Amino acid sequence: MCLSFEEKEMESEENLLSAYLLLLLLGSHFTLVGPSTPEEGWQVYSSAQDSEGRCVCTVVAPQQTICSRDARTKQLRQLLEKVQNMSQSIEALDQRSQRDLQFVEKMEVQLKGLENKFKQVEDGHESNIARQYKSIKAKMEELRPLIPVLESYKADALLVRQFKEEAANVTKLLGSLQEQLGGLDYQELHSRVISLEDRLKACMQRLACGKLTGISEPITIKTSGSRFGSWMTDPLAPAGDNRVWYMDGYHNNRFVREYLSMSDFMMTDNFTSHRLPHPWSGTGQVVYNGSLYFNKFQSHTIIKFDFSTSLISRSRQLDFAGYNNMYHYSWGGHSDIDLMVDEGGLWAVYATNQNAGNIVLSQLNPNTLQIIRSWTTNHPKRSAGEAFMICGTLYVTNGYSGGTKVYYAFSTNSSTYEYIDIPLTNKYSHLSMLDYNPRDRALYAWNNGHQVLYNVTLYHIIQ
DSSP states (O other): OOOOOOOOOOOSHHHHHHHHHHHHHTSOOOOOOSSOOOOOOOEEEEEEEOTTSOEEEEEEOOOOOTTTTOHHHHHHHHHHHHHHHHHHHHHHHHHHHHHHHHHHHHHHHHHHHHHHHHHHHHHSOGGGHHHHHHHHHHHHHHHTTHHHHHHHHHHHHHHHHHHHHHHHHHHHHHHHHHHHHTSOOHHHHHHHHHHHHHHHHHHHHHTOOOEEEEEOOOEEEEEOSOSSEEEEEOTTOOTTOOOEEEEESSSSOOEEEEESSHHHHHHOOOOEEEEOSSOBOSSOOEEETTEEEEEBTTSSEEEEEETTTTEEEEEEEOTTBOOSSSSOOTTOTTOSOEEEEETTEEEEEEEBTTTTTEEEEEEEOTTTOOEEEEEEEEEEGGGOSOEEEETTEEEEESOSSSSEEEEEEEETTTTEEEEEEEEEOOTTSOEEEEEEETTTTEEEEEESSEEEEEEEEEEEEEO
């Protein structure tokens, strides 16, 4: 039978962990970059059996959060927060009660003084009545402002009692819930789930590829530079290497900025500058395995520049590729040759006269820059706004300004194309760079002087 994704009552710790493991194994985890987005539920697109009786499920996996699918865990967390909030409120009320008590003590002293005044009136003679009356009246005027304080104190005292009753009810409910959970050690459970996640990450890498079905709202990382440019991280960088590379402009520039981390890029202007031997053309540069790949200005030459040696390690002409604004993207900017990477390696997107100005897609050897294989498409290069590769499929946008969407996809696995409709929020109205990073599973974009990120949703069949 095929599996269905339903929220069920977990009766024990092992059931909770097993269900969590099952969800992870049947889904795909897409790493979020930058601030988190609202969490979506599991979506089951289809469920069937193949000819051999194996389960074939089509799913889209949401962002993972530890134990977030356990309804009782959510309830426990909410109740604990409620108790904490009530404790804070009771503490505030207690402080007010102490303050009001000082007023009451003051009033008590004044009432004793008033009582003495009345006694003097009773013991005195008539000649003193008028003077004593004036004094009593003055004392009463002093007491009048304390009346609202007393009323407020009574209301606060009642509210404190109500809070105490509610806290007692919640405590009883928490005890009942704890009995249902069987004394589960959440710290231990947390550690075990973290361990499971670490063990499953390697497995998830094998399930990473899929078809693009959604693009998140943009996350603005920084506002800097001119209207055009590119920025990126290295998808093959070793663990701990989180450098950000930044290239402002699309021609007549040869200085690349290196930031030590994403936080440095966001918060500071501390960077190292690398001077290239030639200026670049367009915004289609990529950093891949420690080297920068770029199109030399006013040529169809691709250069591999090694950052560790500050030298050109390889250069090669991309035969027949248009350059110098012959077959650019619709926004112009010498964007004739666009280099990009995905899970399969290094790619070049360009156009040739032989293919009537339509897009040609070539997979390149990252060491020699030789073409491994090429595909010709029927999509005019000049009509494309921007393009990027995910899992061997080229995705093309319908424009670069205003309302933008991804509307054309060419699969190198099947050598076929289709028209799709995936909205892409163009927040700052002018896209001049859009590239996918397979390590982050996110789209990097340069949007009118803003460096932004988009998270993506991929769809795949797990057999």
